[in-house]
Amino acid sequence: MKKLNRKNTGLENKLPIKIVQFGEGNFLRAFIDYAFQELNKAVNFNAGIAVVQPIDKGLVDLLNEQDGLYTLFMKGVKKGKEIQDIELISNIVKGVNPYANFNDYLSLAKEEELEFVISNTTEAGIAYVASDTPEMQPPSSFPAKLTVLLYERFKHFNGDSKKGLTIIPCELINHNSETLKEIILQYINDWKLGDEFKNWILKSNSFHSTLVDRIVPGYPKDEIEAYNAQLDYSDNLIVAAEAFLLWVIEGGDDLKAKLPFDKTNLDVKIVSDMQPYRTRKVRILNGAHTAMVPFSILYGNKTVKQSVDDAFTGPFINKAVFEEIIDTLDMDKNELNSFAEEVFDRFRNPFIIHNLSSIALNTVSKFKVRVLPSLLGYVKIHNKIPTNLTFAFASLIRFYKGTFNGKTLPVQDSEAIVSNFEKIWKSNDYNQIAKAVLSNESFWGEDLTKVEHLPEAIALALKEIEVNGIEKGFANYSKTY
Secondary structure, eight states: EEOSHHHTTTTOOOOOOEEEEOOOOOHHHTTTHHHHHHHHHHHHOOEEEEEEOOSSSSSSSHHTTTTTTTTEEEEEEETTHHHEEEEEEEEEEEEOOTOOOOHHHHGGGOOTTTOEEEOOOOOOTTTTTOOOTSSSSHHHHHHHHHHHHHHHHHHHHOOOOOGGGGEOEEEOTHHHHHHHHHHHHHHHEEEEOOOHHHHHHHHOOOOOOHHHHHHOBBOOOGHHHHTTTSSSSEETTTTEEOOOOOOOOOHHHHHHSSSSSGSSSSEHHHHHHHHHHHHHHHIIIIHHHHHHHHHHHHHTOOBHHHHHTTHHHHHHHHHHHIIGGGGGOOOOOHHHHHHHHHHHHHOTTTTOBBGGGGBBTTTHHHHHHHHHHHHHHHHHSSSOOOOHHHHHHHHHHHHSEEETEEOOOBBBBBHHHHHHHHTTTTOOOHHHHOOOOOOOOHHHSSSSGGGTHHHHHHHHHHHHHHHHHHHHHHHHHHHHH
């Protein structure tokens, strides 16, 4: 079978680089790169993408081996009709690893036709790291890397106002673009890069907050032979996704003119206020995902579909969504219930194997953003803790111990968070463990020991999980809470 590259596929004419994309993972490749390919086809947008590997280890080398090419399989059920599509994504011009070749990274700033910056570096990615400096090659954080790139562009084009960029972060934190801009401005002050550069950032560049929605389980390793059988070339970067796609971007008529997605068949909405879409999606879809992962892995499930179909975990997740999460949202309840039912249909998509381990990355920061507001909102409304979300919280804490029933758990988080949990779990006192985790403001942004009954409930749940396992432990715990 032939190798996948531009020569073998007759795609040797590369597009001009109009987009710098921070992140080369499954989601961006199945969502952003696909969306811009559709835009290229619909209106001859003629946009090539340079992909930047945001951390030391990643997929850029593999991506470059295939000349930026890979296959996207999209499958789903819509109104009872099966949808299946295969797309060879071909708009990635180059992959750049700033850790291996920093000058190659800086050269992106000098691209004449560059217009957009897109990113998805997970919720933990948009963060200020005080130790980052402009001399580092590269700085550790994504915002610091971007500041260096923007400063290089500012200098190269002598502050030309026409060379500013449209910056569209896709990390799933609220007001993601505003947060990113604030951190960039902080670095400008810290690094003494000058008022001229600051004014260029503020006046010549635009920042747009977003909401992204597509379930992307990623590389279909369990079905790879079936996928490969549909191709006449060898592809090491196959990515699978559901058919559903929604991209909401805050912006006005100027952004609509720059990004004419209305000329495509994609559901890309450019709106003045994306908050209603975000709140609904983050709390229900992402909240259900994040709440189920540790709980369902400890129970023994492997996939999202198994989790929602199982006779025990399915009703648990259903109650967490329909009776606890939706209860906290100040929106039309019929609309919320309808959206949640659609979400569960997407979770049950028979074509998509969404491994729980693949969505376990950075669960602490995800829980803070996606689940904790629902838990605290429920307490505020009802003056009691939500039974299922609190048990899911305890499951997260137990998950970060790293092993369960003699098996290693797929914990994937920053070294600081993992080592912190290692220290906490040296104790055998569940009350102490609960207090140590809940009081850690670096995890949750506040001291959760102040939430009435939460420390005791978490301690009880941890004990029950340890002694009786997930199912029996939950049954005993729920008699008290």
